[in-house]
Amino acid sequence: MHLNNQKKTKITDQELSDIIEKHSNKLYSIVYRMIDNHDDIMDILQETFYKTYKSIDNFHGNSSLFTYMVSIAINETRQYIRKKKKTLFADINIDDEVLLSSRYPSIEENIIKRNNAEKLNNAIKKLPEKYREIIILKDIEGMKIKEITEILSISVQAVKTRIHRGRLFLRELTENNIERM
Amino acid sequence: MKECEHFKKLLCDYLDGELSKEQCAEFEKHIDNCTNCDEIINNLKDIIDECKNQGTLTIPEHMKMSLKTYIKEKIRIKGE
Numbered sequence: 509m510h511l512n513n514q515k516k517t518k519i520t521d522q523e524l525s526d527i528i529e530k531h532s533n534k535l536y537s538i539v540y541r542m543i544d545n546h547d548d549i550m551d552i553l554q555e556t557f558y559k560t561y562k563s564i565d566n567f568h569g570n571s572s573l574f575t576y577m578v579s580i581a582i583n584e585t586r587q588y589i590r591k592k593k594k595t596l597f598a599d600i601n602i603d604d605e606v607l608l609s610s611r612y613p614s615i616e617e618n619i620i621k622r623n624n625a626e627k628l629n630n631a632i633k634k635l636p637e638k639y640r641e642i643i644i645l646k647d648i649e650g651m652k653i654k655e656i657t658e659i660l661s662i663s664v665q666a667v668k669t670r671i672h673r674g675r676l677f678l679r680e681l682t683e684n685n686i687e688r689m
Numbered sequence: 690m691k692e693c694e695h696f697k698k699l700l701c702d703y704l705d706g707e708l709s710k711e712q713c714a715e716f717e718k719h720i721d722n723c724t725n726c727d728e729i730i731n732n733l734k735d736i737i738d739e740c741k742n743q744g745t746l747t748i749p750e751h752m753k754m755s756l757k758t759y760i761k762e763k764i765r766i767k768g769e
């Protein structure tokens with residue numbers, strides 16, 4: 509009897525490249541804003557895409573692939589932060605230039621814009637992890653509340669509460685001095 | 690103010706457009722008459738706008754390339 513135990517190729521190289529092409533900016537952006545280390549970002553992204561590949565069969569033609577990928581990335585990031593905390597008692601130390609240069613390429617461009625961006629980034633770095641997550645997903649990446657409930661596996665009400673507290677926290681941390689333009 | 694406590698809970702629902710028409714009107718009526726809540730709302734609006742301005746970062750091209758190479762190589766090695 510012939511049993512076909514051989515695993516089929518899940519997706520082609522091209523499809524895999526397309527997935528990375530399509531989603532890598534967003535995932536990089538989320539993870540980068542959560543942690544401090546460029547080398548470690550690669551580990552997290554590699555794990556995220558590899559795990560996605562392994563469960564890709566559940567997602568044929570399904571729009572929730574993206575939320576699934578973000579939830580893996582968030583979990584990997586949480587694990588990373590937990591491990592890191594054990595060895596190093598330091599909060600995150602994101603390179604400001606990377607965050608700023610993507611949006612404000614030149615110093616001359618606009619001082620107020622750059623100042624605001626810097627103030628905000630400094631404040632976001634100080635947010636407790638769960639509020640940092642929610643602010644990044646909701647207010648920076650512009651995800652919908654419904655999507656965030658799937659990513660974090662929490663209720664709509666819990667998402668809303670977290671957004672509320674996160675923003676108020678951010679308001680304290682920026683000391684109300686994001687300048688109006 | 691006791692009234693403020695009620696409206697403070699609705700701040701983000703207001704900002705995210707999650708309030709009903711009636712609730713929204715009620716909310717706006719309050720902030721028209723309450724400098725305290727009005728100031729908080731404006732601060733939060735500025736923060737949310739600045740978050741939006743930040744937007745999505747772009748992954749460096751070399752990282753994207755090495756991601757593709759890494760995943761394909763790992764799949765090949767594991768024979769999946």
Ligand SMILES: [Zn+2]
Pocket residue numbers: 690692693696719723725726727
């Ligand atoms: Zn008030």
